[in-house]
Amino acid sequence: MATPTQNQPTTTTPAPVYNPKSESTTVKRIKSTIFHIVALGLVAMVLYPALWMISAAFKPNSEIGGANNALWSNNFSFDNFATAMEGIGGVSTLTFFTNSLILAVGAVVGTVLSASISAYAFARINFPGRGLFFGMMIATLLLPFHVVIIPQYIVFQQLGLVDTYVPLLIGKFLAADAFFVFLMVQFMRGLPAELDEAARIDGAGHVRIFGSIMLPLMKPALISTSIFSFIWSWNDFLGPLLYLNTPDKYPLPLALRLFVDQTQSSDYGAMIAMSVLALLPVLVFFLVFQRYIVEGVSTQGLKG
Amino acid sequence: MTQSPTLSRRTASAPTPPRKSRRRGADARAGYTFLLPWLLGFIALTVGPMISSLYLSFTNYNLFDAPKWIGFDNYVSLFQDERFLQSVGVTMQYVVFGTPLKLAAALAIAMLLNSKRKGQGFYRSSFYAPSLIGASVSIAIVWKAMFGDSGPVDQGLSFFGINLGGWVGNPNMTMGMMILLTVWQFGAPMVIFLAGLKQIPADLYEAASMDGAGPVRKFMNITWPMLSPVIFFNLLMETIHAFQIFASAYIISNGEGGPAGSTLFYTLYLYLRGFSDFRMGYASAMAWLLVIVVGIITLIFFKTSKSWVHYSGDAK
Numbered sequence: 001m002a003t004p005t006q007n008q009p010t011t012t013t014p015a016p017v018y019n020p021k022s023e024s025t026t027v028k029r030i031k032s033t034i035f036h037i038v039a040l041g042l043v044a045m046v047l048y049p050a051l052w053m054i055s056a057a058f059k060p061n062s063e064i065g066g067a068n069n070a071l072w073s074n075n076f077s078f079d080n081f082a083t084a085m086e087g088i089g090g091v092s093t094l095t096f097f098t099n100s101l102i103l104a105v106g107a108v109v110g111t112v113l114s115a116s117i118s119a120y121a122f123a124r125i126n127f128p129g130r131g132l133f134f135g136m137m138i139a140t141l142l143l144p145f146h147v148v149i150i151p152q153y154i155v156f157q158q159l160g161l162v163d164t165y166v167p168l169l170i171g172k173f174l175a176a177d178a179f180f181v182f183l184m185v186q187f188m189r190g191l192p193a194e195l196d197e198a199a200r201i202d203g204a205g206h207v208r209i210f211g212s213i214m215l216p217l218m219k220p221a222l223i224s225t226s227i228f229s230f231i232w233s234w235n236d237f238l239g240p241l242l243y244l245n246t247p248d249k250y251p252l253p254l255a256l257r258l259f260v261d262q263t264q265s266s267d268y269g270a271m272i273a274m275s276v277l278a279l280l281p282v283l284v285f286f287l288v289f290q291r292y293i294v295e296g297v298s299t300q301g302l303k304g
Numbered sequence: 305m306t307q308s309p310t311l312s313r314r315t316a317s318a319p320t321p322p323r324k325s326r327r328r329g330a331d332a333r334a335g336y337t338f339l340l341p342w343l344l345g346f347i348a349l350t351v352g353p354m355i356s357s358l359y360l361s362f363t364n365y366n367l368f369d370a371p372k373w374i375g376f377d378n379y380v381s382l383f384q385d386e387r388f389l390q391s392v393g394v395t396m397q398y399v400v401f402g403t404p405l406k407l408a409a410a411l412a413i414a415m416l417l418n419s420k421r422k423g424q425g426f427y428r429s430s431f432y433a434p435s436l437i438g439a440s441v442s443i444a445i446v447w448k449a450m451f452g453d454s455g456p457v458d459q460g461l462s463f464f465g466i467n468l469g470g471w472v473g474n475p476n477m478t479m480g481m482m483i484l485l486t487v488w489q490f491g492a493p494m495v496i497f498l499a500g501l502k503q504i505p506a507d508l509y510e511a512a513s514m515d516g517a518g519p520v521r522k523f524m525n526i527t528w529p530m531l532s533p534v535i536f537f538n539l540l541m542e543t544i545h546a547f548q549i550f551a552s553a554y555i556i557s558n559g560e561g562g563p564a565g566s567t568l569f570y571t572l573y574l575y576l577r578g579f580s581d582f583r584m585g586y587a588s589a590m591a592w593l594l595v596i597v598v599g600i601i602t603l604i605f606f607k608t609s610k611s612w613v614h615y616s617g618d619a620k
Contacts, residue, residue, distance in 0.1 A: 032421055039423070042413065043430045046488065050433070052456055053446045064449070118342035126328075127335025137342065140350055142540075144548055144598050146571055147591040150360065150584050151353035154367065174345025181342060206334045235440040237551035242579065253441040257555065260445060268449060275442035286436055290429050297432065297492055298499035 057081070057273040064268045080273035088259050089247045093274065100234055100251035100278075103168060107233035108226045110172030111180050115225060116218065118175045119184035120210045124196060134185075140178045153242060163245045168236075172229070180225045183296075187221035188214060224296035227289050231282050252278040361589035366582045378589035388590070390565045391573040394479070398569065399546045402483040407538055409490040414497035415527070428498065432491035439489075444555035448472055451481045472556065475566040482567060485552055493538040500534035501527070532613040540605050544598055550575070570594060 051071055056064045058076040087093040121127070122134055156167040175181050191214070199209045215222075237253045244250055247258060256278055259271055286293060336343070361378055363371035382388050417427055437443050451457050453470035461468055471477035508526050517525070528535075553561070553569040561568030561576070570590070578587030 035416070035419070035421055036423065039416065039427050043427065046431055046434060046491075049443070049446055049450060049488070050437075052450060053442075056446075056449070114341035114345070117338050118340075121335050121338035121342075125331050125335040125338060127332040127339075130335065133339065133343070133346075136346065140346070142544055142598070142602055143350070144544070144591070144594050146548065146574055147357055147595045148350060148353035150578055150588050150591065151356040152349065153579075154356075154584070155353075157367065171345060171349055173341065174349060175342040176345045176349050206338065210338070231436060235437070235551075237441055237554070238575075241554075253551070256441045256445065260555065261558070271445060272449065275445045279437055279440065279442045282437055282440075286429075286433060290425075293436070294428055294432055294495055297435075297495045 053272055053276060056269065057276045059269060061267065061269045064272070080269035081277070083267065083270035084274035084277060088255060088262060091248045091250070091255075093255070093277065095248055096250055096252045096255040097277075099249060100253075100281075103165060103236075103240075103251050104230045104233040106165065106169045107172045107229045110169060111175070111177060111229040112222055112225055114173050114175035115177070115180040115184050116215065116222065117210070119181050119188055120206070120214060122181070122185045123188035124209070124214070125206065137178050137181060141182065149238075149242065156243065162243055163249065164243075165249075167243045168239050172233075177229065177232075180229065183225060184218065184221050187218055191217055220292070223289075223292055227285060227292060228296065231285060234282060357588040357591055360585050361592050363585045364583075365585040365588075367584055368582075371585065374585070378586050379593070382586075382589060382593065387565065387568065387573060391561070391568045391570045394561075394566065394568055395547060395549075395570040397479055398482060398486070398549065399543060401479075402486040403539070403542045403546050405483065406487045406490050407493055407535070407542060409487055410492075410494035410538070411497050411531075411535070413490065414494045414501055417494075417498060418501040428495060432495055435489045435492035438485065439549075439551055441551055441555050443485075444552040447481065447485055447552070448556050451477075473563055475564040478556075478563065478566040482549075482553065482556070486546065486549070493542060496538055497531065497534060500531050504530045529614045533615055536605070536609050536613045540602065543601060543605075547571075547594065547598055 055071045055073070057080055058078070059073045060075050060077070060079070063073050063075065085093045087095065122130065122137070152167065153162075156162055161167055171177070195213050195217075196209055199213055204212075234251075235253065236251075237257075240251050240254045241257075244254060247255070250258065256271075256274055259274055360371060362373060362375055364374050364377075365371040413431060417424065417431075434443075449455055451471040453473070455470065458468065458470055468474070468477060471481045504526065508530070509522055512522050512526060548571055549569055550571045553567050553572050554575075557563075557567040557572075559572075559576075561572050571594075574587050574590045574594075577583045577590065
C-alpha cells in the first residue's frame with residue numbers, strides 16, 4: 001500500500017528542480033493511505049458482529065462465549081446447521097423457510113401491483129381531490145402504525161382470519177406501505193409527459209398508457225420496490241407475532257423466537273446457525289442487488 | 305378504457321389549461337379507479353382503525369365482552385401506572401441519545417467517505433449492510449449473545465481492565481446495548497447524507513479555502529447549511545422510527561422488557577397490555593398518546609426548521 005512512487009507516470013516530473021506538484025502527490029498518497037486504514041478499520045468494526053455470528057454458527061457450543069471468543073476455531077463444522085435444520089416442535093426449518101417465502105413473494109406481488117396502479121393515479125391523472133389524498137398519503141408515512149393494529153386485529157379476529165396469512169398480506173395488496181406509492185409517484189413524475197400525450201392522440205386510454213408505456217419504463221422503481229418489500233416482509237416480526245398461532249404457519253423470525261424460548265441458552269450454536277440461515281436470503285439479495293439497494297436509499301430516502 | 309376523443313396537445317398533468325369537460329369527467333373516473341387499491345386500504349386499514357382505536361381508548365375492552373365506555377379513565381390511569389411511566393422514560397432515553405448519536409456517526413462517516421478515492425462502493429455497501437438486517441430477530445439474538453456474560457464484548461472490555469460482566473442482565477447497561485444496536489445501523493442515513501454531500505458545489509469550498517477558512521469554519525458555514533434539508537429529513541425520519549422499536553427489544557428481553565423494566569419500550573408495553581392482558585382499550589389509549597406525541601414532535605421539527613434548514617435552488 002505504501003509503495004506508490006514506482007507506478008507514478010513520468011510525465012508529472014518534467015523539471016529537475018523543485019516541483020511542488022510531485023510533493024503534493026506524495027502528500028496525497030499518504031493521505032489516501034491513512035483514509036483507507038481508517039475506513040477499513042471502521043468496516044472491520046461495523047462488520048464484526050456479522051463475522052462473529054457466522055463464526056459462532058460453525059463452532060461447537062463449548063467455544064461460543066466463555067474462554068474462547070476468537071473468530072477462528074479449529075473445530076469448525078456444520079453440526080449447528082444440521083441441528084437448526086431439524087426445526088422446532090416437530091416442524092422442519094424448511095417449512096419455516098417456505099412460509100417466509102410465501103409471505104415475502106405475496107408481499108412483493110401485492111405491493112408492486114397496488115402501489116404502481118395507485119401511483120399512476122397520483123402522478124398522471126388529473127382528478128378532483130388528488131392533492132388532498134396525496135397529502136394524506138404522505139401523512140401516513142409519519143403515522144406510527146401501532147395506532148391501527150388493535151382495531152385491525154379485532155376485525156380480523158371477528159372475521160375468523162386470525163392464524164391465516166390474510167391479515168399479513170391484505171395490506172400489501174391495498175398499497176398500505178405508502179413509501180412505495182410515494183417512490184413510484186416520484187419516479188413517474190420524472191417521465192416525460194409527451195409520452196402520455198402521444199398515446200392519447202393515438203387513442204390509447206389510461207389502462208393502455210399505464211400498462212404499455214408506464215410500467216415498462218418504471219422498471220428501476222419496480223425493482224427497488226420488489227427488493228425492499230421482500231426484505232421488509234422477510235424480516236417482519238410484529239405482524240406474524242400478532243396473527244399466527246400454529247407453528248407450522250410460522251415464518252422464520254417467529255420460528256427463531258420459538259427456538260429461543262424453548263432452548264434458552266442450552267444450544268447457542270444451533271440458535272445462531274438458524275439466525276444465519278434466516279438472514280441468508282437477505283444477504284444474498286444484498287450482494288446481488290447492492291447497487292439498486294444503495295441507490296434506492298440515497299435517492300428515495302428508503303429505510304433499511 | 306377511457307378513450308379521450310379530444311386531440312388536445314396539452315399534457316395530462318398540467319393543471320392550468322382549460323380542457324373539455326368530457327375529458328375532465330373521464331379523468332375523474334379513471335383517477336378514482338386507479339386510486340382504488342390505495343383508497344380502499346386507506347379507509348379500511350388506516351382511517352377506520354384510527355377512528356375505532358380512538359373510540360376504544362375511552363372504553364374498557366377485552367376482546368370478548370362488549371366495550372364499556374369509561375371516559376378518560378384509561379388516560380388518567382396511564383399516568384398513575386408506574387410501568388407505563390417507565391416505558392416512557394426508557395423510550396425517551398433511547399430516542400434522545402440513540403438518534404443523535406446514530407446521525408452523528410452517519411454524518412461523520414459520510415464526510416469521511418465523500419471523496420473521489422477508490423473503494424467508495426465497497427465502503428458504502430459495507431457500512432450500509434447493518435441497516436438492512438439490524439432490526440431483525442436474528443441480529444437481536446446475536447446482539448444478546450455478544451453482550452451476554454463472557455461474550456465477546458465483556459471479554460474485550462475485560463482485556464482493557466473494564467469488568468462490567470454481561471450487559472444483558474444488568475439494568476444499567478441494557479440501554480447502552482440498545483443504543484449501540486441502533487447506532488450500528490447508521491448506514492441508511494449515511495447513504496442519504498452522502499448523496500446530499502455530493503450535491504454541494506466544490507467551488508464553495510475552494511472559495512472558502514482561498515479566504516483562509518479552516519475545516520471547522522467550512523463545516524459550520526458550508527456543509528451544515530447546505531446539508532440542512534437532508535439533516536432535517538434524516539432527523540425527522542429517524543426520530544419517528546426510534547419511537548417504534550419493537551422486535552429487538554422483544555427478543556432481547558424475552559418479551560418482558562427486563563431486567564427491571566430497563567428494556568420496556570413503549571411499543572413493547574403497548575403490545576403486552578393489548579395482546580397479553582387483553583386490555584385493548586388501555587392499549588388503544590397508549591397508541592393514541594403515541595400518535596399525539598409523534599405529531600407534536602413532527603410539528604416542533606417543522607416549526608423550528610425555519611430557523612436552521614436552508615432550502616436553496618438546487619440543493620434538495
